[in-house]
Every structure is written in structure tokens, then in C-alpha cells.
Amino acid sequence: MPIPPLHGETDGFIDLSRSDNGEYLYPLLGLSGSLNVYKTSDNDALELIQEVRGNLPEQDTQGIAAF
Numbered sequence: 128m129p130i131p132p133l134h135g136e137t138d139g140f141i142d143l144s145r146s147d148n149g150e151y152l153y154p155l156l157g158l159s160g161s162l163n164v165y166k167t168s169d170n171d172a173l174e175l176i177q178e179v180r181g182n183l184p185e186q187d188t189q190g191i192a193a194f
Contacts (some may be wrong), residue, residue, distance in 0.1 A: 140154040150188040152165040152173060 133154045140156060142155040150167060152167055154163050162179040163175060165173040166176050167173060
């Protein structure tokens with residue numbers, strides 16, 4: 128029987144934060160170590176406005192802290 132990996136193998140949003148005014152949503156993608164920035168609209172649509180890479184661990188990021 129193969130031993131399962133100790134880390135995830137697929138990427139996806141592992142944590143979310145939003146701005147105090149609710150205008151921006153920040154999902155963290157754990158395996159790629161990237162943070163996306165979405166602008167929200169009145170009809171709850173999301174517009175990707177930025178993808179942040181290179182400033183986070185490259186894999187297995189575990190959570191987001193927002194202040």
C-alpha cells in the first residue's frame with residue numbers, strides 16, 4: 128500500500144479574508160503560494176484585479192492573517 132503524501136497535491140483556496148469595507152476579497156491559494164485580490168461589486172460579482180506571487184512560501188502555505 129503506498130504511503131499518502133504529507134502535503135496537498137491540488138491547489139485551491141485554503142483561506143479567505145475581506146477588507147473592512149467589504150470592497151475587496153483576498154483568497155489564499157496554498158500550493159502555489161499566491162494571494163489573489165478581487166474587487167466586489169453591488170451585484171456580488173468578483174473581478175480579479177491582482178495576483179500576488181513571490182512574496183509567500185512557494186508551497187504548502189497554511190493560512191492568511193489580515194489586519
